[in-house]
Amino acid sequence: MPTRSLHSIIQQLGLLLLIAIHLPLQAGQSPxxxxxxxxxxxxxxxxxxxxxxxxxxxxxxxxxxxxxxxxxxxxxxxxxxxxxxxxxxxxxxxxxxxxxxxxxxxxxxxxxxxxxxxxxxxxxxxxxxxxxxxxxxxxxxxxxxxxxx
Ligand SMILES: [Cu+2]
CATH class of the missing domain: 2.60.40.1890 (PCu(A)C copper chaperone)
Incomplete structure (x- = not known):
């Protein structure tokens, strides 16, 4: 696997992880x-x-x-x-x-x-x-x- 695409996969995983962490917080956030x-x-x-x-x-x-x-x-x-x-x-x-x-x-x-x-x-x-x-x-x-x- 070329390094470049591996890098991109890692970036995407990181993004998914961020979304996963952020969603529950936002759902529970009070207005x-x-x-x-x-x-x-x-x-x-x-x-x-x-x-x-x-x-x-x-x-x-x-x-x-x-x-x-x-x-x-x-x-x-x-x-x-x-x-x-x-x-x-x-x-x-x-x-x-x-x-x-x-x-x-x-x-x-x-x-x-x-x-x-x-x-x-x-x-x-x-x-x-x-x-x-x-x-x-x-x-x-x-x-x-x-x-x-
Ligand atoms: Cu009173």
Whole structure:
């Protein structure tokens, strides 16, 4: 076999290998990125904590998160702080829709993740893993650090 064609076969094999490695990654890749994520540190024994983060939906379709969970909390809910007649209160949202091709920020005084009943003591510097499930069953995971307010 001429060296040249052997070389070409090796190149093609290398290309196939690259494709084989890349495909599963792309299939599992989420159209949603999370950044600026943090959990506000709370006094010890607090039964409720709050998390903020910014979601970026890179896809051309809205993505709806129907479930948020973490092993570090008994439950996680989508909440929104609203002010009416000077009184702030919180609304519970069953899901959170991330508009196509844009960013949605969960921040103080607005949308947030309400974290109920920590299953372990959490202090600034600790990392908590979250799992978000979309309507079509995709799972997005994100590690979030606890920080001082
Ligand atoms: Cu809340």
């Amino acid at each position: 949603v990125d999370i950044d600026d994520a943090w959990i506000a540190e709370a006094p010890p024994m607090s039964r409720v904590m709050v998390a903020y983060m910014t979601f970026t939906n890179h896809s051309d379709k809205p993505v709806t998160l129907v479930k948020a969970e973490s092993a570090s909390f008994k439950s996680v809910e989508f909440h929104e702080t609203v002010e009416k007649d000077g009184i702030a209160s919180m609304i519970y949202h069953e899901s959170l829709t991330l508009p196509a091709g844009s960013r949605l920020a969960l921040k103080r005084g607005g949308l947030h993740l309400m974290l109920f009943s920590p299953t372990r003591a959490l202090r600034a510097g600790d990392t908590v893993s979250f799992r978000f499930t979309t309507t079509d069953g995709q799972v997005i995971t994100q590690n979030v650090k606890v920080r001082r307010r």
